Amino acid sequence: MKTRDKILLASLELFNERGERNVTTNHIAAHLAISPGNLYYHFRNKSDIIYEIFLEYEKLVDYYLDIPRDRPLTLEDLTFYLESVFDGLWSYRFFHRDLEYLLDSDPRLRKDYREFTNRCLAAISQIFEKMSEAGIIEPQPEDLRSAMSLNVWLVITNWMAFLKTAHAADEPASLSLTELKQGIYQVLTLEIPYLTPGYREQVMALREKYRPSLPEPTGTGV
Amino acid sequence: MKTRDKILLASLELFNERGERNVTTNHIAAHLAISPGNLYYHFRNKSDIIYEIFLEYEKLVDYYLDIPRDRPLTLEDLTFYLESVFDGLWSYRFFHRDLEYLLDSDPRLRKDYREFTNRCLAAISQIFEKMSEAGIIEPQPEDLRSAMSLNVWLVITNWMAFLKTAHAADEPASLSLTELKQGIYQVLTLEIPYLTPGYREQVMALREKYRPSLPEPTGTGV
DNA sequence: GTATTATTAGAGTATATACTCTAGGCAGTC
DNA sequence: GACTGCCTAGAGTATATACTCTAATAATAC
Numbered sequence: 471m472k473t474r475d476k477i478l479l480a481s482l483e484l485f486n487e488r489g490e491r492n493v494t495t496n497h498i499a500a501h502l503a504i505s506p507g508n509l510y511y512h513f514r515n516k517s518d519i520i521y522e523i524f525l526e527y528e529k530l531v532d533y534y535l536d537i538p539r540d541r542p543l544t545l546e547d548l549t550f551y552l553e554s555v556f557d558g559l560w561s562y563r564f565f566h567r568d569l570e571y572l573l574d575s576d577p578r579l580r581k582d583y584r585e586f587t588n589r590c591l592a593a594i595s596q597i598f599e600k601m602s603e604a605g606i607i608e609p610q611p612e613d614l615r616s617a618m619s620l621n622v623w624l625v626i627t628n629w630m631a632f633l634k635t636a637h638a639a640d641e642p643a644s645l646s647l648t649e650l651k652q653g654i655y656q657v658l659t660l661e662i663p664y665l666t667p668g669y670r671e672q673v674m675a676l677r678e679k680y681r682p683s684l685p686e687p688t689g690t691g692v
Numbered sequence: 693m694k695t696r697d698k699i700l701l702a703s704l705e706l707f708n709e710r711g712e713r714n715v716t717t718n719h720i721a722a723h724l725a726i727s728p729g730n731l732y733y734h735f736r737n738k739s740d741i742i743y744e745i746f747l748e749y750e751k752l753v754d755y756y757l758d759i760p761r762d763r764p765l766t767l768e769d770l771t772f773y774l775e776s777v778f779d780g781l782w783s784y785r786f787f788h789r790d791l792e793y794l795l796d797s798d799p800r801l802r803k804d805y806r807e808f809t810n811r812c813l814a815a816i817s818q819i820f821e822k823m824s825e826a827g828i829i830e831p832q833p834e835d836l837r838s839a840m841s842l843n844v845w846l847v848i849t850n851w852m853a854f855l856k857t858a859h860a861a862d863e864p865a866s867l868s869l870t871e872l873k874q875g876i877y878q879v880l881t882l883e884i885p886y887l888t889p890g891y892r893e894q895v896m897a898l899r900e901k902y903r904p905s906l907p908e909p910t911g912t913g914v
Numbered sequence: 915g916t917a918t919t920a921t922t923a924g925a926g927t928a929t930a931t932a933c934t935c936t937a938g939g940c941a942g943t944c
Numbered sequence: 945g946a947c948t949g950c951c952t953a954g955a956g957t958a959t960a961t962a963c964t965c966t967a968a969t970a971a972t973a974c
Contacts, residue, residue, distance in 0.1 A: 473951080473952085489792065489796070491793055494930080494931055494932075495931080495932060495933075496930090496931070496932080496933095504952075504953085505952060505953045505954055505955095506932090506933075506934090506953090506954080507934080507935080507936095507952070507953060507954065507955090508951075508952050508953070508954095509933095510932090510934075511950090511952075512951090514933095515932075515933075516932070516933095568793075569853065569857060570711065570789050570853060570856055570857065571711060573856075573857055573861075574711070574861070577861055580857075580860070580861050581860075583857060584858060584860070587857065614881070614884070617877070617878060620854075620878060621843070621847055621878055621881060624847050624850050624851065624854060624878070625843055625847070627850070627854075628846050628849070628850040628853075629846065631791065631792060631850075632842075632845075632846060634792055634795075635791060635792070635795055635802075635806065636806060636809065638802070638803075638806070639795075639796070639799055639802050655839065656839060656842060656843055656846070659836070659843060660843060660882070662836070663885030663886065664885065695921080695922085716960080716961055717961080717962060717963075718960090718961070718962080726922075726923085727923045727924055727925095728923090728924080728964090729922070729923060729924065729925090729964080729965080729966095730921075730922050730923070731963095732962090733920090733921065733922070734921090736963095737962075737963075738962070738963095
């Protein structure tokens with residue numbers, strides 16, 4: 471593997487583990503046992519590394535959220551979208567953690583991320599539309615659909631942050647992909663009232679699969 | 693005003709404006725035209741300052757979310773809760789921005805914040821319960837109510853972060869309290885399907901007041 | 915007034931961080 | 945073997961950051 475790619479991979483790994491704020495370029499170089507000079511030969515600065523990682527993330531999600539135009543949506547599609555999006559979120563989980571700071575320090579990233587958000591919102595909205603065409607949910611006015619899409623987006627992108635704050639610091643391996651996917655339970659909660667009688671039970675069963683195991687997802691602990 | 697209080701106030705102001713990460717103790721001291729030594733006479737470290745600000749925030753929200761036990765809830769109550777919570781969010785907006793980092797660097801804060809979250813979730817849940825008692829929304833099973841409360845919490849606490857990312861960097865005074873309160877529109881969106889026929893119109897009218905003025909709240913801009 | 919305590923200034927420090935610069939190695943090519 | 949272009953090492957730097965230390969000043973108590 472090329473040094474350049476190794477740097478991207480190691481950065482992503484360290485960022486995810488410790489948070490971008492706690493990972494310096496020197497850490498990354500040390501982790502790879504290469505010199506800082508070497509790292510800076512491949513990337514102009516830290517922002518550039520982050521930007522390239524974002525491009526990967528963007529590509530991945532765009533790929534997942536490619537909605538078929540030629541056929542109606544199925545429940546399997548819905549499951550796939552949800553699972554995929556949370557997988558992506560997990561793989562690039564450092565990103566949403568320090569989002570504001572990252573966007574403030576890189577105008578390119580800010581612009582791209584804004585467009586990315588808009589694409590995601592449009593995709594979510596489209597999924598709703600096709601779900602109603604498929605008779606899974608009741609049709610909704612445009613208005614409501616876009617407000618709901620936004621709520622879905624808010625829940626998805628912030629579920630992880632919530633989980634982290636809900637955890638006690640000393641809990642080992644304090645966040646797992648399984649836990650993260652309980653976010654799907656939360657997203658499906660948003661859709662419950664709109665389900666058609668024909669699909670209600672199936673979706674509720676799907677939702678049940680992601681129900682948090684603890685009585686309270688926040689884990690009062692004390 | 694005592695120096696100690698001035699430090700807290702200036703810190704909050706600077707944190708809100710520039711983000712905690714971009715504000716050093718030296719900045720705070722300089723802003724107040726006092727010496728770093730003076731600042732450290734009053735606070736052991738930066739974490740202590742943040743912790744005390746959190747205590748204020750906590751106190752404020754706890755005060756707002758004190759649910760009356762002796763009488764049913766009205767729509768005015770609901771409006772008050774929503775307005776107040778977003779006011780609080782606005783006044784201490786730096787806090788949710790760097791939340792994860794802050795919690796990671798101060799175990800005290802982590803513990804307190806977790807309990808705070810649980811109290812808020814309980815309050816939201818209670819509001820739902822009392823709203824159904826008052827006949828504003830249909831009664832819901834405990835299960836659904838707590839999942840919905842969590843969604844409300846996610847939307848509320850992350851609405852601001854979303855707004856900031858949706859903004860272009862160069863927009864002047866890039867975030868206003870008015871805009872922030874469009875979050876109320878999003879929260880009320882969550883409740884629409886559960887409204888009773890008797891209250892539906894009133895709540896929808898209330899929601900309408902907070903509707904974003906732009907066609908798309910994300911402001912494609914380009 | 916004097917003693918005591920609370921506050922303040924301001925220079926200073928250890929450490930970290932992002933990033934630079936120079937010198938050189940290594941692979942291929944003629 | 946020498947030239948070229950890509951890659952790498954590693955020492956080094958300017959700046960920032962959180963925080964300390966000492967001495968002086970104001971406030972208060974008696």
